[in-house]
Amino acid sequence: MASGGGGTESGEPEFQIAPMIDVLLVLLIFFMCITTAEILKVDSSITLPVSASAKPHDPKMTKQEVAVNVRWDAKTSKAAFLVEDKEFKVPAEMVSYLISRREAKPGLNLRALIRGDRMLPAAEIQKVMDLIGQAGYSDIAFSAASKEKTK
Numbered sequence: 711m712a713s714g715g716g717g718t719e720s721g722e723p724e725f726q727i728a729p730m731i732d733v734l735l736v737l738l739i740f741f742m743c744i745t746t747a748e749i750l751k752v753d754s755s756i757t758l759p760v761s762a763s764a765k766p767h768d769p770k771m772t773k774q775e776v777a778v779n780v781r782w783d784a785k786t787s788k789a790a791f792l793v794e795d796k797e798f799k800v801p802a803e804m805v806s807y808l809i810s811r812r813e814a815k816p817g818l819n820l821r822a823l824i825r826g827d828r829m830l831p832a833a834e835i836q837k838v839m840d841l842i843g844q845a846g847y848s849d850i851a852f853s854a855a856s857k858e859k860t861k
Contacts, residue, residue: 761854808845
């Protein structure tokens with residue numbers, strides 16, 4: 711006598727693995743599509759100052775931070791200002807860009823993360839802090855290395 715439901719001769723139902731794999735692959739593709747890979751855009755050519763009390767970066771804060779990279783060129787004695795991947799020849803132009811970044815994420819208290827080169831004069835850091843304040847950021851953090859970078 712023929713029995714339905716894919717049972718064996720003993721009458722117990724058989725576990726079908728193929729539909730389960732199909733469902734898992736669909737879920738995997740779905741989660742891959744909706745996940746955004748937000749990373750903090752940093753300038754790797756910057757040599758950060760060393761601080762014994764430096765704490766590791768919290769990856770949960772990446773979506774709430776805007777990286778302001780300030781590179782020092784010792785040959786020309788000038789600073790180069792980069793916000794994320796965009797370089798600003800005139801530092802004052804950063805203000806409108808930082809305002810647009812803040813307004814793009816309303817309701818989120820963005821933090822400006824200053825990544826200044828080790829040899830950067832304090833006056834340049836003050837200039838950057840002033841520009842960030844003009845853009846309406848109230849939360850400013852500084853990046854430092856916990857140990858000397860080896861080459």
